[in-house]
Amino acid sequence: MKRAVQPKLKSAPVKKGDLVTVISGRAKGQKGEVLGVNLTRHTVTVKEVNMRVRHTKPRRQDEKGGILSMEAPIHISNVLRFCDACGRGVRKVCEKPAECRHKERSKK
Numbered sequence: 251m252k253r254a255v256q257p258k259l260k261s262a263p264v265k266k267g268d269l270v271t272v273i274s275g276r277a278k279g280q281k282g283e284v285l286g287v288n289l290t291r292h293t294v295t296v297k298e299v300n301m302r303v304r305h306t307k308p309r310r311q312d313e314k315g316g317i318l319s320m321e322a323p324i325h326i327s328n329v330l331r332f333c334d335a336c337g338r339g340v341r342k343v344c345e346k347p348a349e350c351r352h353k354e355r356s357k358k
Contacts, residue, residue: 256291258289258323259290261289262287262289263341265328266286266287267283267284267286267355269281270282270284270330270339271280271329271330272296272328272331273329274283275328276300277324280298280300282296282298284297285288285297285321292325294324295321295322296321299323301319301321301322302321303318304317309342331343
């Protein structure tokens with residue numbers, strides 16, 4: 251069965267170097283820095299999040315084999331940019347931490 255072809259994204263809500271938090275999936279609640287964005291596959295790779303183990307075999311004589319731990323990509327819809335002022339994932343990060351509009355407002 252063929253997979254549905256997704257159109258390539260023109261831009262992404264996050265970019266390399268942004269601090270993001272995972273909102274769903276196995277790595278829910280973890281946060282880290284974006285290492286790369288793949289617009290064709292709609293995925294993002296986050297540092298120290300969604301770790302996978304890969305067993306490698308030495309291909310050349312001077313090369314060593316072993317068990318490598320590496321980051322696996324996460325779908326771009328499962329991450330949100332992290333706002334330091336309010337301490338959670340938001341769609342739009344506030345420039346001025348004092349005027350953060352995402353903070354919980356107390357009810358009267």
